[in-house]
Amino acid sequence: MSQQIPISVNVNGTLYERAVEPRLLLSDFLRHELELTGTHVGCEHGVCGACTVLLDGDAVRSCLLFAVQVDGHGLVTVEGLAPDASSDRLHPLQEAFREAHGLQCGFCTPGFLMTLVAFLEENPHPSEREIREVISGHLCRCTGYQSIVEATKIAARRSA
Amino acid sequence: MIIEGTFPFAAPREVVWELLQDPAVLAQAIPGAKRLDRVEDDRFEGEMHVSVGPVSAAAFSVTVTISDKVSPERFTMTIEGKGPLGFTRGTARVELHDRDGGTLMKYRADLKIGGKIAGVGQRMLDSVSRTMTRQGLEALNREVQNRLAGISVGATSRSPAVRWKLSMVLLLLAIVVLILILRLA
Amino acid sequence: MTSRRFFGERFTRNEDARLLRGLALFVDDVHLDGMLHVAFLRSDYAHARLISVDTAAARARPGVVAVYTADDLGAYWQPGPLLVAPPPIDGLVFNAATQVPLIKDKARHAGEPIAMVVAESRYVAEDALVDIVVDMDPLDAVVDLEAALEPDAPVIHEQHGTNLASHVVQQKGDYQRAHREAALIVKRRFHYDRGVAGALENRGVVAQWDARCEELTVWDTTQAPIPIRSGLARMLGLLESQVRVIAPFVGGGFGSKIMMFYPEEVLLPWAAMRLNRPLKWIEDRQENFYATTQERLQIHDAELALSEDGHILGVHDVFLHDTGAYNPYGLTIPINSQCTLLGPYDVPNYYTEFRVIFTNKTTVTPVRGAGRQHGVFVMERLLDFAAKELGIDRVEIRKRNLLSSDDFPHNHVILFQDSAPLVYDSGNYLPALEKAVDLIGYDEFVREEQPRLRAAGRHVGLGIVSYIEGTGIGPYEGARVTVEPSGQVRVATGVGTQGQGHYTVFAQVVAEVLDVDLDRIHVTTGDTREFHWGTGTFASRGVVVAGSACHEAAVAVRKKILGLASDALGVAENDLELEGGRVRVKDAPERAVDLGELAVRANPLRGAVTPGTEPGLEATAYFGPDRGSTASGVHAMIVEVDRETAMVEIKRYVVVHDSGRVINPMLVEGQIQGGVAHGIGNAFYEQLVYDDTGQLLNASFMDYLLPTATDVPRVEMAHIETPSPLNPLGVKGVGEAGAIPTGAAFAQAVEDALAEDDLEIREIPLSPNRLFEMIRDARATR
CATH class of the missing domain: 3.10.20.30 (Beta-grasp domain)
Incomplete structure (x- = not known):
């Protein structure tokens, strides 16, 4: 080899x-x-x-x-992402995704989560436009993106 | 894909024509050409490898058949090339005209391109092919100048294969650029 | 049925935690000891005779374990099964040609597999592909649908002597009479082009043969594991019980992961048995563009006959349908097109004829919508053009033709894809249209906003269209519901899941009957060991058919629960109720027994039982509807077009839909929003471009554009619930609805925005380029 x-x-x-x-x-x-x-x-x-x-x-x-x-x-x-691998607790962004139905098949979801975690770190209070722009570098065939935008807003609101 | 254009050589038609019959010259003028053999009177086979930056492409084999040859005016090439990344098939027509004491080459290639390159390389095929064609022709023109100045790169066997080589090179380049983009962007 | 409400509520999903933590198992996540990796050498040519394949160098490469070509398969080499037999239509022509595992005589589309390499890693397997020397003799390709039927066209399947795969005529009433009596005939040609399904997870197969247990396990990204299990058992000469097919979490299907018996699906299990090593093949994105089925090219020549006041007298439609290189899925798509064309309208006379054409392109099978968008596009566009010619408002012309709520069941006479006559079970179309008109602010937009914006030089337009969708077809699905001694409930069903939320919605269906907390209900889908009868998830049928089976099984378990509880508590069944995982006495709720305890009692380990006793709080039930239930809806959108760049921005999007009773509005809305996004892709971004040699020119996400978050607006939604009488839940399918009328609405809106150009949009997809050309041409002709 x-x-x-x-x-x-x-x-x-x-x-x-x-x-x-x-x-x-x-x-x-x-x-x-x-x-x-x-x-x-x-x-x-x-x-x-x-x-x-x-x-x-x-x-x-x-x-x-x-x-x-x-x-x-x-x-x-x-x-x-989740704070403790052994418990059921999720990262606030993961929690928001569940709440807002930000995933369907869930295949693209890890990528969205990682981009958004870094993005919210930098920009904790993004506008909808900013959220859409940052996730426009990702493809999702199931959700039509709206629920991902909502989930991001929820997570941003909570961290405020 | 249609590739067409003109290119002025600062030499008489006969000189350009002779040059176009010399496979060794062509092999030098065209990046990546490893081999170019005349297997029959009007039939040539070659192999090429092209690499760009850190990425090298696989070998391509090419067969060119010449027809409709009228010295020193025109010829037509039927091109078949294939390799792991795709294939090309088609014809190319080359004409030489007297122009302002020099020669104007007119070329028109109609190539079908298939396989991976066709599927993912479209956006680059056009511009890369243009660039490569120009580079190849400029190299030929330099060789024309060398010959006029009495310097020859030598080689005896004859080959008219200009356009096809170029087109193959540009296909390869397209792929390679693409791989770069895919893997490294 | 129970005191708590489980229907109509926005429950979050049981499956999400696993998916969000990255712990859900997808096929490519399966790692097995000693696993080898597979790569396929595929034809570069769309149509070429195979002369020779030399695999010697590939076999000699270190790390390569095996290389197979068609000749190595022996008797295992068989064309795939015909998956859907054509309905019994008089005069039907149907020439079947199904895909082959590896090509033997010639390649019929680019990307068709020639050889299979098995190696220690995928990297080595792909290296070895380059070692294989293939000699092929290219043939002229069949690409254009009309040229395909010319006498001198090359023939793709020699045994048929023609590229005609099928010819079907269906009629209702007498169109010729309608034509004679019409005050207006609107006649046009319409195009709808190809796109990909575009699931983010590519296909994949892992196959493991356990020689000691004599058991084959196949992890497969399929929407329909049970048919795959049955087919593999038959092909490999195994008992069905020796084959376990698992469709674990599947990263989107959208039709293309249906039970295709794709070459890879058939070859991996065979080779795994032969080599006695687990094998994995994961499709890459480029392969997906060639090797995974696609949809949507049709050309319609349609005419609409109307009375002076805009009533539809009849429709005449003759179309060509591109099935690609093979037609394993029968006539499902073109029949959907002809049946969906009628829409929610009263069409007394209908002549519909289609020809299915073999072409040297990737095989066509249903993709979300499955031919329905074509029908909607043709009908809605014809109505738009008719409204214009008659000087009738476009909403008004639709209102005049809608079926009324008294018209159900409404028999359209022609046969639907499930071979049953096209009968709409229920619907309530006018309120949906009125609601959409109201939500989008139609009157105000047309009267005030549009003129105001136009005066300011802006090009805004509105589109509003109606559609129906035949959903929830048979034949059947089944489910087993088991109450375990822990009090937890297991639900097993055969359909696969690709993100629809089955783990949650089926739990809701069962909870509605048993009143158990949702997180105590564990749903298994897509594992043939857990449940081994059924068909699969497609045709917007999961909740309708499998959901109904879950319901029936839960009802049977409830009966057992009440019987046992009645004995245990000494109270008549009628005086008992289920609540929170317990059975209690209605008037004395402190007298209660846990479901878990009843489950223990239901499995006596000592002593005698009455003859005929069935152990366990468990029941299996099957549900098969007579025919599909008809969902419906209205889409409306407002767009703004930049007339210089021809870019279109969707400003608002409204969907009013009726998918019967809604079990989980959150999931339904998710399906619709996602479907609309797919529809927007099809309308303006996504198009597979083939050249005249059958080469696909945009086989990557760089050149084939899926819509992104900046292209898809928030969809404003309203639900109308007209329960279907055809199933116990009253539900209708919703998975495809969002993607169906989008093109028609988009075309109308863009045309409206560009009213001054007076152009007619008769094709989908558009693109900024194409629209630019249309605007330029319209300018030039004026």
């Missing part, structure tokens, strides 16, 4: 050390090496946004990065 590069990545607070092929996509690394399958892959060309994760706090598309590029960095995936 081809060359293996050692990397060390902190994901959701856990340090992982692995040797990977240089061409291994970050999305595949997360999903298949670390078995963090909450990050979904919808297009593999950076349009749909389903694979979005936080890289040192910024929302990035894990299908457009190689695993070797995140060596030494910190990632948060959708599995890392």
Whole structure:
């Protein structure tokens, strides 16, 4: 097999050390090496946004990065959002999504959540226009987006 | 896809014509060309690899058949090319006209493109093909100048394959640019 | 039935927590020890004879375990099943040709699989695709629907000697008489083009053969696991009980994940058994554009015969329907088109004829709406043009033709997709139209707002259209309801789920009967081990058919509960009621027994029982409606067009819909909002572009545009509830409704906004480019 590069990545607070092929996509690394399958892959060309994760706090598309590029960095995936993995408690944004019916099939949802978590951090009181613009980088075929906008507003209101 | 245009060479038709018959010259003028062999009188087979930046594309095989050849005026090429990323089929017609002491080349290629490149490369095919065509022709023109100045890159076998090579190159480039966008954007 | 209300309430969903935490299992999340990965080599050509395939180099590549071509499949190589037999229509022509697992003689559409590579990783499998040398001889492609029937056209399926897949004529009354008597005939040609289903999750299959248990498990992104289970068992020579098909969480279906017996669905299980290793194949997005079914190209030549006062005397419609390379789904789509065209209107005379055409394009099967949007588009556009010619207001002409609430059941005579005559069970169309007129502010817009804005140089327009939708067709679904000793309730049904909220809505249906808290009701869908009879989730039928089965099963369990509780409490059944997971005496609520305790009693482990006793608080029930129930609605929108860029902004969107009784308004509204978004995509953004060699030119989300959050407005909704008499819940389907009339409403609104250009929109999708051309052409001709 081809060359293996050692990397060390902190994901959701856990340090992982692995040797990977240089061409291994970050999305595949997360999903298949670390078995963090909450990050979904919808297009593999950076349009749909389903694979979005936080890289040192910024929302990035894990299908457009190689695993070797995140060596030494910190990632948060959708599995890392809720405060406590063992309880049923959700992150306020996740809670708002449930309340507003912000998801149907739920496949695109992790990507929306990650982008919106980073966005609300930066802009805690966004206008509807701003919310729509930031999520226009994501595709959802089920909801028609309205309930995602509503969920974001609810989460923003609560954090105020 | 239709690629058409004109290109002025600062040399007489006969010189340009002769150049167009020389596969080695063409291979130099065209990025990525690895091989260009004459398998019959009017039939050529070639192989090319093109890479852009850190990404290299797979090999493409190409067959060109020449017809309607009138020296030093015109010829038509029937082109079949295929590789893992797609294929092209079609014809290209090249005409040489006397113009202001030099030669004006008129070209028109009508190419069907299929496979992955067709599906995802449309947005780049047009502009990339234009750019590549121009670059190839400029390289040829430099070679024309070299020959007029008595410097030759040599090579003896004959090949008229200009347009097809260019079109294949641009297909590859399109793919490659696309892969870059897909993977690295 | 119970003291608490579970219907009509906005319960949040049982399934959400898992999905939101990233813990829900999708097919690509299945990891098995020793799992190998599969990639497919697909034809670049849309139509080409296969001369040879050389897989030697691919087989030799390190990490490659196997490479299969059609020849390697032996007797397993069979064309797929015909999934829906055509209805028994007189004079029917139907030439079946179903998809093959790997091509043997020739490729019939670009993307058709040629070879299958199994390797240690997907990366290696894809590397090996490049090693395979394929020699193909390209043939002229069949792309244009009309050219396909020319005598010199290349033929895609030689055994039929023609590209005609089907020819159907259906009639009601006597259109020729209507034509003779008409004061006005409006005649036009209409186009509706192709789009993708566009589920965000691509397709995928994981197959595992357990040689010790002799059991095959298949995780499949299908909308219909039970038919897949049955088909695989038959093909592989296994008992149905040896095959377990699981459709876990599925990331959207929209029709394209129906029980297709896609090549990959058929090949992975076969190869997993042969190699005795688990296999995984996950489609990538580019493959999805070629290998997953699509829909919507039709060309209609239609005419409407009207009286002077705008009453419809008859409709004549002749259309071509593109089925792509194969027609496994029979006539469902074009029959939907011809049946939906009649809309909520009284149409006494109808002549409808269609031809289905094979083309060298990806196979067509239903996609959300499934032919219905075409019918609505044709009828609503004809009414718009008629209104204009007759000088009648567009709302008024519709009102004059609506069926009244006394007209039900209304028999349209022609056969529907379920082979039953097209009979509307119930409806209340005028109030819906009036409500939409009111909500969108039609009168004020037309009288004041539009003239005012026009005077200010703005191009605003309004569209308002009606539609009906045949939903909830048979044949049947089943469900099993079990009360467990813990007092929790298990509900199992065979339909798959792709985001509709079945875990919640079926729980509501059962709770309405048993009065158990929703979070104590656990619904399983889409696992053939849990429930193994049924068909699947499509045709807006999940809640109508499977929901009704859940209801019937719950009613049967309730009967058992009351019988046992009556014994336990020494009180007559009539004096008992269910509340909060308990049975209590109506007049003495402190005398009660838990459902869990009754469940224990229902399974005696010692002693004697009366003969005929069935153990368990459990019941299985099946429900099959006589025919589909007819949902309906009105869509209205206001748009503003930038006449220079031809960009259209949707300012407002109103939907008044009637899907019968509403169990969970939140879910219904979600379905409609999402459907409208899909419809907006089809109307203005989404179009698959094929060139004349059958090459798809926009096979990525960069070039094929799904609408985003800035393109889809908030949909304002109102519900009208006309219960269906055809099922115990009184429900009608709603999954597709939002996407159906959108194109028609959009066309009318844009045309209205551009009234000064006097253009006619007779095609969908539009796009800024296309609209720009239309505006330019309209200018040029004046």
